[in-house]
Amino acid sequence: MTTVDWSDVPSRLARLAADPRAGEVFGAGSHGFVLEPPLAVAELAELEAQLRVELPAEYRSFLLAVGRGGAGPAYGLFPLRRVDERWRWEGDGADLTDLDTLDQPFGHIEAFNPADGLPPQPEEDDFDSPEALEAAEDAYQELYDSVVYDDAHSVGLLYLCHLGCALREALVVSGPARGQMWADDSADGGGFRPLHDADGTPLGFARWYRRWLERTVPPR
Numbered sequence: 001m002t003t004v005d006w007s008d009v010p011s012r013l014a015r016l017a018a019d020p021r022a023g024e025v026f027g028a029g030s031h032g033f034v035l036e037p038p039l040a041v042a043e044l045a046e047l048e049a050q051l052r053v054e055l056p057a058e059y060r061s062f063l064l065a066v067g068r069g070g071a072g073p074a075y076g077l078f079p080l081r082r083v084d085e086r087w088r089w090e091g092d093g094a095d096l097t098d099l100d101t102l103d104q105p106f107g108h109i110e111a112f113n114p115a116d117g118l119p120p121q122p123e124e125d126d127f128d129s130p131e132a133l134e135a136a137e138d139a140y141q142e143l144y145d146s147v148v149y150d151d152a153h154s155v156g157l158l159y160l161c162h163l164g165c166a167l168r169e170a171l172v173v174s175g176p177a178r179g180q181m182w183a184d185d186s187a188d189g190g191g192f193r194p195l196h197d198a199d200g201t202p203l204g205f206a207r208w209y210r211r212w213l214e215r216t217v218p219p220r
Contacts, residue, residue: 113191
């Protein structure tokens with residue numbers, strides 16, 4: 001199993017939080033560079049029993065050694081909470097994670113856009129009245145939403161972060177890309193894509209989190 005040394009993270013976050021300009025960092029107003037407490041081993045076991053799948057090793061180790069959510073990229077890591085005897089992630093877009101299908105494979109290894117197979121949008125010149133055009137546009141939007149926002153596209157994805165404007169990033173929990181971080185750009189028509197480091201290496205959770213930590217510098 002991959003071993004990740006997270007021991008420096010709390011002190012680095014503390015230094016960021018103490019900087020008088022820290023509040024000017026994008027998203028810092030939401031998390032304040034503070035992490036919620038780590039999970040106990042028994043809590044993680046209960047969570048994974050609920051999900052019927054073991055979480056990817058890097059994220060799993062983060063939950064045990066560092067925290068269950070809070071300080072992180074953009075508006076922060078969605079916190080993991082136990083509510084009514086069930087574990088769940090909370091935050092703007094956390095509900096996109098289907099907890100009942102995290103054990104089922106996310107079947108992609110390359111970027112894809114569900115909108116690519118849709119017919120062209122209605123054009124004004126093809127209709128002889130504003131009413132007919134409006135009806136066609138409404139029908140197209142209904143079709144678009146049913147195809148692009150179909151829950152089947154995100155089976156096996158654990159949404160962890162909201163970037164703003166309904167753009168989010170997620171961890172692949174099940175499937176051939178397990179352990180990789182992906183972007184869900186559906187809100188601006190971009191579909192889904194794997195995240196990569198500067199050298200083209202797919203980003204796992206540890207590098208994704210550390211890259212944010214390394215790049216986070218309060219403005220001068």
